Amino acid sequence: MRKIVFITPNETILLRADEEMANREVLYSLSAVFLLGALAILIEQYLSYGRFIELKDVLHHEFFAFTLLAFALGILLAAYATAKK
Numbered sequence: 001m002r003k004i005v006f007i008t009p010n011e012t013i014l015l016r017a018d019e020e021m022a023n024r025e026v027l028y029s030l031s032a033v034f035l036l037g038a039l040a041i042l043i044e045q046y047l048s049y050g051r052f053i054e055l056k057d058v059l060h061h062e063f064f065a066f067t068l069l070a071f072a073l074g075i076l077l078a079a080y081a082t083a084k085k
Contacts, residue, residue, distance in 0.1 A: 034072035041065040
């Protein structure tokens, strides 16, 4: 449940900046999880089959690894593009 707090306009700006930074940290953390997941899949592929990428089996491990990489890259690019300079 949220509390209603009466604050001045300057404090409102500070609160919004804090919330934006918290959201950005969540996005960076989520991106890191996706990147680590993709790397884990590729390393497991290498340890099991001796190759990172096997073109004939691209719809198996590689598909999920590349999907996670695309999600991570999309999150990072969106966070960078929407960052206030």
